Amino acid sequence: MTGGPPRFRPLAVVNDARCLAHDTGPDHPEAPARVAAILDRLTAGPLSGVLRRVRPRRAGVEDLLAVHDEGYLLRFEEACLSGASYLDHTDNRLCYDSYEAALVAAGAGLTGVDLIEGNVSPLVFCAVRPPGHHAERAMPLGFCFLNNAAVAAAYWRRHHGRRIFIFDFDAHHGNGIQEAFDEEPDVFYSSIHEHPTYSFPGTGYAEDRGTGPGRGATLNVPLPPGAGAADVARALESQVGPAVAAFRPDAFLVAAGFDGHAADDMSGLAYDTGLFGTLGLHVAAWAARWAGGRVLCLLEGGYHLEALAAGAEAFLAGLALEAG
Ligand SMILES: [Zn+2]
Numbered sequence: 001m002t003g004g005p006p007r008f009r010p011l012a013v014v015n016d017a018r019c020l021a022h023d024t025g026p027d028h029p030e031a032p033a034r035v036a037a038i039l040d041r042l043t044a045g046p047l048s049g050v051l052r053r054v055r056p057r058r059a060g061v062e063d064l065l066a067v068h069d070e071g072y073l074l075r076f077e078e079a080c081l082s083g084a085s086y087l088d089h090t091d092n093r094l095c096y097d098s099y100e101a102a103l104v105a106a107g108a109g110l111t112g113v114d115l116i117e118g119n120v121s122p123l124v125f126c127a128v129r130p131p132g133h134h135a136e137r138a139m140p141l142g143f144c145f146l147n148n149a150a151v152a153a154a155y156w157r158r159h160h161g162r163r164i165f166i167f168d169f170d171a172h173h174g175n176g177i178q179e180a181f182d183e184e185p186d187v188f189y190s191s192i193h194e195h196p197t198y199s200f201p202g203t204g205y206a207e208d209r210g211t212g213p214g215r216g217a218t219l220n221v222p223l224p225p226g227a228g229a230a231d232v233a234r235a236l237e238s239q240v241g242p243a244v245a246a247f248r249p250d251a252f253l254v255a256a257g258f259d260g261h262a263a264d265d266m267s268g269l270a271y272d273t274g275l276f277g278t279l280g281l282h283v284a285a286w287a288a289r290w291a292g293g294r295v296l297c298l299l300e301g302g303y304h305l306e307a308l309a310a311g312a313e314a315f316l317a318g319l320a321l322e323a324g
Contacts, residue, residue, distance in 0.1 A: 012123065037306070072137070167191075169232075170256070175203040181218075188217045194227070256297045258308045261308075
């Protein structure tokens with residue numbers, strides 16, 4: 001211990017103004033201000049000296065087809081270009097520029113993988129929108145159109161053969177990520193979320209453990225409304241940590257959602273800001289132990305701007321904290 005201020009490892013932040021052009025209208029919680037709030041907070045705070053801003057590339061159709069149906073991609077693009085205001089459900093608001101924004105958001109994860117595998121930065125945070133973890137193979141859901149996390153994991157697996165542990169701490173179950181890798185034994189999906197009986201999208205029961213060859217490579221930890229830091233700490237110690245050790249991943253992908261904060265009315269969970277710092281510390285320790293420090297993080301939910309920005313900063317500070 002030096003007794004000085006905390007020191008942080010370098011952190012690449014992938015983001016692009018095109019993600020802000022996804023206009024969901026005046027009354028929609030998934031707003032451009034979310035990303036702006038996070039970036040303002042990061043650049044003004046203790047991590048500012050270690051941030052490296054990187055612009056993403058666009059995801060190519062071949063990258064998206066690993067996760068999505070071609071017909072769905074055409075339907076989504078057509079909806080945007082034709083002036084539609086939503087796709088399938090009014091939750092999924094869009095505008096002319098939304099398809100481009102979604103390609104960039106999905107491409108950010110690919111750029112993140114390239115940064116990690118090119119030894120440019122082992123820690124990457126993609127501050128992008130629209131979010132992705134609810135998007136299914138042929139269906140948008142819950143503000144999500146393309147499954148950014150699943151597209152990145154499929155790319156990582158295909159091009160680098162990594163054994164990937166996906167950890168999703170958004171307040172809601174990432175049904176789309178689970179669906180994408182349900183039968184995949186080399187990509188583990190673990191989510192801590194508000195119990196599906198009480199919460200959108202109504203999936204993510206503890207009984208769901210994967211299918212066929214993927215059986216055992218899914219771990220859902222549903223929590224009751226009002227659950228907080230102690231409940232999450234218990235889940236990390238007794239369930240998620242042991243699952244990481246048993247799976248022995250060599251890469252981590254984090255679906256980072258901050259809507260479990262008590263101030264965020266999108267869930268009944270009662271997390272505090274410090275809990276997100278604890279999550280960052282856990283992921284960093286797992287990654288150091290198993291995965292050469294490789295961690296790719298993608299922004300998912302979080303709709304209370306102050307809690308979102310503070311939570312993201314706390315998580316990333318925990319993740320990047322210099323050990324020792
Ligand atoms: Zn959420």
